Amino acid sequence: MTNLPKHARVVIIGGGVIGCSVAYHLAQLGWKDVVLLERKQLTSGTTWHAAGLIAQLRATANMTKLAKYSQELYGNLENETGVATGFKRVGSITVALTEERREELSRSAGMARAFGVEIEEISPSEIKDRYAHLNIDGVTGGVYLPKDGQGDPSNIALSLAKGARMKGAVVAERTKVTRINKAGRRVQSVDWETADAHGTMTCDMIVNCAGMWGHEVGRMAGVNVPLHACEHFYIVTEAIAGLTQLPVLRVPDECAYYKEDAGKILLGAFEPNAKPWAMDGIPADFEFDQLPEDFDHFEPILEAAVARMPMLAEAGIHTFFNGPESFTPDDAYHLGLAPEMDNVWVAAGFNSIGIQSAGGAGMALAQWMDAGEKPFDLGDVDIGRMQPFQGNKTYLFERSKETLGLLYADHFPFRQKATARGVRRTPFHQHLLEQGAVMGELAGWERANWFADEGQTPEYAYSWKRQNFFGNVGAELNAIRTNVGMYDMSSFGKIRVEGRDATAFLNHIGGGQHDVPEGKIIYTQFLNSRAGIEADVTVTRLSETAYLVVTPAATRLADQTWMQRHMGDFNVVITDVTAGEGVLAIMGPNSRKLLQAVSPNDFGNDVNPFGTAQEIEIGMGLARAHRVTYVGELGWEVYVSTDMAGHVFEVLHTAGQNMGLKLCGMHMMDAARMEKGFRHFGHDITAEDHVLETGLGFAVKTDKADFIGRDAVMSKRDAGLERRLMQFKLRDPEPLLYHNEPILRDGKVVSHLSSGGYGHHLGAALGMGYVPCAGESVADVLSSAYEIDVMGVRVQAEAQLKPFYDPASERVKA
Known part of the structure; x- marks a missing residue:
């Protein structure tokens, strides 16, 4: 096709089933000037030889919603387009x-x-x-x-393509994109060629639907699309x-x-x-x-x-x-706005489930492109979860050997990838290994998940029952609750925000009040226009013009991208400094005693109350002590530059030997946060969860200047909550919870757990989940009888809005 338009609102690159689905759904939304360019023939890459299995159930509620939508769409397409889908x-x-x-x-x-x-x-x-x-x-x-x-993969794609054409989209075969022309963070145009012609098409945006060519096309566009x-x-x-x-x-x-x-x-x-x-x-x-x-x-x-x-x-x-x-590094496909550019979208890497996913993925991406915001939580597949290094070809080659087989492997809780490991290591990595650390991996970071006892094999033995580290985690949590423990938090993202408008910018993007004294730590959320939570962070004011934003390890890039896209005219500089500092968390009732043994600084409440940070000397080095906690105990996160990190670890570890200091891992941290009712981003709180319904309204300060999501917060306060995030503790100490188990209220399924774990200190499995409550008082919600469905067995559960452990936070502020 050589009579291509000179300009398109969107150029879709790739004519497999997902490219056809994106074109179809944008056209259904009324978009004009939609152009799909396919290098050869439609479906000629992977779609044509797909098996065409179309299942409904996926690992999360929203992924299941998308799969169910695909089924409904394919069942109706034939009537709409006249092309049989074979569904x-x-x-x-x-x-x-x-x-x-x-x-x-x-x-x-x-x-x-x-x-x-x-x-x-x-x-x-x-x-x-x-x-x-x-x-x-x-x-x-x-x-x-x-x-x-099941269905006919090629005909499903051809039916979607015809449906897009019927609404005015242009679908051009044997038209290869040879170059993507950029200016700053925006694509301006694409160069294309056919067997007998070539040209340039300006565009407002592009969508990379290039399938197994997605990595290559991503590089042309200046974005990272990790797949192999x-x-x-x-x-x-x-x-x-x-x-x-x-x-x-x-x-x-x-x-x-x-x-x-x-x-x-x-x-x-x-x-x-x-x-x-x-x-x-x-x-x-x-x-x-x-x-x-x-x-x-x-x-x-x-x-x-x-x-x-x-x-x-x-x-x-x-x-x-x-x-x-x-296949992608984590067996989840890539969808959304690429972090590196402001008008490059991605829908690629479907890990052999492209046919069952394409309908829903195309619908979700089209709605996202149309509205400028995700229609619902898509964190499982958001391209922003991918780290820059994951585009490395050697990494992708090694990881892809495993990810294909993981589709049918046992999906045990806490299962770790075995390939392409050891890429990102904290400054304490070798120290922790020498002490028996069993490493897990998150966003490429090697993190100590638990510590093996002397004589115990330092590796996972997976099961759905109590795994081999169950007792180890219990002992680690006991140390945190009764004495003192230390664990590595270096992998958490650290983003420095500085400039003359730093305070105003953070007050615009975050729900909290950032105009605070130097050394003050603010717990806050970045909200979208619906008051859904885009990021859950702590912000420390380092000076008049500088702040440190600390994010979960897996969302550092996404959180930084969110900030960059909302900078507007604010005079600020945003810099990732994650690798510049190691972080050791010192937690437990004797944490102050340990720090006082290695530092001349005062860690008392008068000088260093909860929610403040101070510069300290430690051993022969320097550090910064943040008095915050994710485990619900008195404690500090000690930030130290990477050059002195080894020294500080040795000083703390040596001093702790006389106090019974125990090294702890991420599994302990998760068990502790469950007991304390602390939310986990991506499970308990997401972009579609209203901040008031998550129970985090205390972190939102509506009396300050306007901020993103403020209107939605005020509207919800007036209208009342439709659901509440509640905490559950099983009355039977034996069953285990992970997440997604059904919640029954007065005998009826009303929801599912957003997260689950075992509270070793409390002696029972714990869960969190949202319960519908429109028009109900708190007393109404709490007066009901609750059960959790564990493998078809209804287990009675206590339900609370307040944490089961230390609800008044007296231990945190001791």
Whole structure:
């Protein structure tokens, strides 16, 4: 197509199912001048060879909402466009071959009930009734989702493309984007070429929907899109006599899935050690291509499948297929506005679930682009979660070997990635390893999650029950509650905000009052226009013109980007200084005693009350002590420049030996914050959770100058709360909670837990979750009977609005 417009409101790069979905949904919203450019033919990258499995249940409520939307959309597209999508609800069965997998499926069934997804837990014999061809030897149980389906991937994409054209969008095939022209933080135009023409198209924005080319296109646009292609294998049998429609079948313990289609069986695999592809780049002429067969690689999957599905032994293989699909470092796709640019959007890296995700992802991104704000929480997939280093090709190559297989691996709580580790290390890394630290990884940071006892193997032994570190975490929490503990918080983001307008800027972007004396620490949230929480931070005033914003490790980039996008005309400079300082948290009733043993400074309440910071001497070095806590105890976070960090650790650790100082990890911190009712960003508080309904209204100061979200705060105060974030403690000390377990109020499911954990000090599992309360008083909400559904068993729970531990914060302020 050579008669392309000179200008577009949006240029969508890539004509797979997600690019077609974005074009379709923008056109549905009334956008004009929507142009989709595809280098070859629509669907010719990955979409055309996708298996077309369309499931409803995902790991979170909003991802499930998007998957359910995809199903509804595909079911109606044929009537709208006349292009058959092949969508049909055939149901799906997932079977377990171990007790651990059975528990995972049972917990997922509870999650489904909370999310409104129809699901049934079924026994081995019931599985056999629904799938007679299956050998149920070793099967321990399963789940059946009657509304899951399958479809024709290419036709779904072509139907979306036609729907977009019907609303005025331009879809141009064999039109390659050769250059993206930028000025500052904005794309100005794209250069394109066809076989016989070339040109330049100016645009207001672009969307990178380039699939496995997404990393390359991202580099052209100046943005980081971490993904890597892997080989993905499946076989299709010859026609099997008498084979009728069957549910989709998944046997994750054998890394296999099965789909009946036109009297044949498609057998696909997500093997634990995948084969990354195209380290040196994808061939320029790639179009509807297959990769070389590797039967040796696939053979172990096939052998297990023949035993599991004996009829395969008699069926001939019609097709042995190997095709590339892109995978991201954390097995979640990339969606949203890229942090590095202000008009570059991304929808790519769908980790083999592109067909079931594309409808909802396209809808969500289109609404986000149209309104300028996320329609609901998309933190699971927001491209802003990716760290700059994760675009490193060697890192992506190594990590992609694992992420493909993790789709069907046991999804144990606290499971850590095994590949591409050790990239980011805190200044205390080696010190902690020498003391028995067992490391976890978050945003590339190696963090001590727990400490092994002498003689204990310092590694995870995963389970859905009490894991091998359960007692270790209990001992660490006991030290924090009764004596003193120390843990590494260096991975938390540190963003310096300075300039003559620093105070005014922070008062504009944050709900708290930042016009405070030097050394004062403010706990605050960055709100969006709906008063949803975009960031949950502490802000320390360092001087008249300088502040330090401390963020969760995983959201540092997103939080900094939010600030940069709202700078306006404020005269401020925003700088990431995370790597410049190590941070040791010294917490517990004897934390003051330990600090006084190594520093001449005064840590008493008169000089250093809660919520203040002071410069201190420590050992032979210098540091800054912030009196704050995320564990609900008297304590300090000690910030020290990286050059002196090792020295300060040794001074504190040595002095602590006479006091019973215990090194602690992140699992302890999470258990402690659950007891204290401290919210966790991304679980308990998100962009769609109103700050008043989270119980954090105390941190919002509406009597100051106007700030983002103020009108929504005032409106909610007038209208009243529709739901409240509550805390729950199980009356039975045995069951464990993680998150997403259904909450029952007076016998009816009303919500689900946003987070869960075990309160070792309190001796029971704890959870948080939102409970609807429109028109109700606090007394009404608290007078109800509450239960938590744990694997189908209703467990009675105490419910409170105040923390179960130290509700008046007397220990924090001691």
